[in-house]
Structure formats: structure tokens, C-alpha cells
Amino acid sequence: MRxxxxxxxxxxxxxxxxxxxxxxxxxxxxxDEGWVxxxxxxxxxxxKISEKGDWKVVDGAIVTPPQRSHLFTEMEFKNFEFKAExxxxxxxxxxxxxxTAYEETFxxxxxxxxxxxxxxxxxxxxxxxxxxxxxxxxxxxxxxxxIEISVKGKSVQTKVNGxxxxxxxxxxxxxxxxxxGKGSFALQGHDPKSxxxxxxxxxxxxxx
Numbered sequence: 001m002r003x004x005x006x007x008x009x010x011x012x013x014x015x016x017x018x019x020x021x022x023x024x025x026x027x028x029x030x031x032d033e034g035w036v037x038x039x040x041x042x043x044x045x046x047x048k049i050s051e052k053g054d055w056k057v058v059d060g061a062i063v064t065p066p067q068r069s070h071l072f073t074e075m076e077f078k079n080f081e082f083k084a085e086x087x088x089x090x091x092x093x094x095x096x097x098x099x100t101a102y103e104e105t106f107x108x109x110x111x112x113x114x115x116x117x118x119x120x121x122x123x124x125x126x127x128x129x130x131x132x133x134x135x136x137x138x139x140x141x142x143x144x145x146x147i148e149i150s151v152k153g154k155s156v157q158t159k160v161n162g163x164x165x166x167x168x169x170x171x172x173x174x175x176x177x178x179x180x181g182k183g184s185f186a187l188q189g190h191d192p193k194s195x196x197x198x199x200x201x202x203x204x205x206x207x208x
Contacts, residue, residue: 035083038073038185038201048072050104053189061087061199062187064094069189072102078182079206082149085199086115086125090141092194093119095129097186098149098156099179107186109177113149113158115196117141126158126165130178134165144199152206154180 038046041060049055053069055062062071077099084096093116100110114127117137125147127133138160139145148159158166170180187198 034204035202036205038075038203039199041199044071046074048074048102050102055189061197064187064189064194064196066192067189068191070097070103070107071187071189072100073184073186076182076184077203077205078208079152080150081204081206082185082202084147084201085144086147087144087197088115088117088141089195090118092116092141092196093121093190094194094196095188095190096147096149097188098151099181099183100186101183110183111156111178111180112188113147115147119194126160128156128158128166128168132166132168138163138165151180156180
């Protein structure tokens with residue numbers, strides 16, 4: 001069979017493109033390896049609500065309730081990498097707790113990573129509340145931004161939109177509840193005026 005120049009060109013392009021596409025797929029699979037989704041985008045399966053908070057799922061995002069409340073994962077973690085997308089409305093406050101445990105009031109265990117951009121609290125997104133702080137907002141209201149938290153032994157690192165905000169080493173010998181150990185994540189419903197959205201929440205457990 002006589003092959004036309006157009007046919008030969010099409011075959012050569014196919015051979016050139018296919019390996020590259022396979023390499024991209026393998027790279028994506030490797031990047032996704034080990035990550036566990038904490039939120040199915042539809043309902044609050046796997047989460048537990050405190051203080052009868054009216055948490056909602058709207059357009060694939062968890063929305064804070066119009067009252068103080070916290071939303072805890074049923075799963076617990078020790079060493080991990082965590083990622084989520086967050087959107088705050090102007091003047092809104094909230095946080096993401098790590099190494100905490102279910103309580104009916106404000107959690108007393110673990111650390112809270114701040115997510116606020118313009119709330120009156122001077123501790124802005126990426127801060128570890130009450131421990132070490134960033135006084136400059138690292139993202140804007142009404143825009144989705146990425147927050148990352150990693151825990152490795154006594155080290156806690158936070159990032160906002162890929163930028164390292166906090167690099168904290170916990171002192172040895174702490175006996176107060178606010179310390180590293182093991183626990184769940186919790187999202188904070190801070191007050192009736194604060195509206196914050198969370199989506200694409202996932203975690204990669206790490207070896208102890």
C-alpha cells in the first residue's frame with residue numbers, strides 16, 4: 001500500500017504525542033498517590049457537627065453555619081500533609097484545627113490554623129492561633145485560595161497559595177492540651193457574621 005505524505009505525517013505525530021501523554025498521566029498519578037479525600041463534595045459523610053451547627057454543602061463546598069459550631073472529621077491522623085481550598089467573605093473568621101478531638105464548645109486540643117483575610121483578628125491566614133502568627137493577609141476575600149498544613153514529628157508548616165507562612169517546631173515537654181499528638185481535623189464556624197467556604201479537602205498520611 002502506498003502511503004501518502006499526509007498519512008505519514010499523521011502517523012509520526014501520533015507516535016510523537018502518545019509517549020508524552022502517557023508521561024503526563026504517570027506524573028499526575030504519582031502526584032495524586034497517597035492522598036485521601038476528606039469531603040465527597042455532596043454531603044457531610046465522615047464529619048461530626050458540634051453545637052447543632054447548621055453546616056451546609058453548596059455547589060461542592062462546605063459552608064460555615066450562622067452560629068458558632070465546629071465540624072470534626074471522624075478519621076484521626078498523626079503525621080500528614082493536608083490541602084484545602086478556602087474562600088472567605090469580607091470580615092469573616094474561621095480556622096482549621098489539627099490534632100484535635102470532638103468537643104461541644106471551642107476545641108481545646110491541638111492547633112488552629114487561621115484562614116481569615118480581613119476579620120478584626122490581627123492573626124491572618126496561615127497563622128497558628130495563639131502560638132505563632134502572620135499579621136499580613138496572604139490571600140484575598142471572595143477568591144478561592146489554597147491552604148496547606150503539614151505535620152512531621154514536632155514540626156508544623158503552613159502554606160497559603162504555595163507560600164510558606166509558618167515554620168514551627170514545638171518545644172519538647174509540653175503538657176498543655178494545645179500540643180501535637182494525634183487527632184482529627186475540625187473546621188470552625190466562628191460567629192453568625194462569618195461566612196467561609198471549604199472545598200477539595202484532602203490529606204496524605206505520612207509514616208510516624
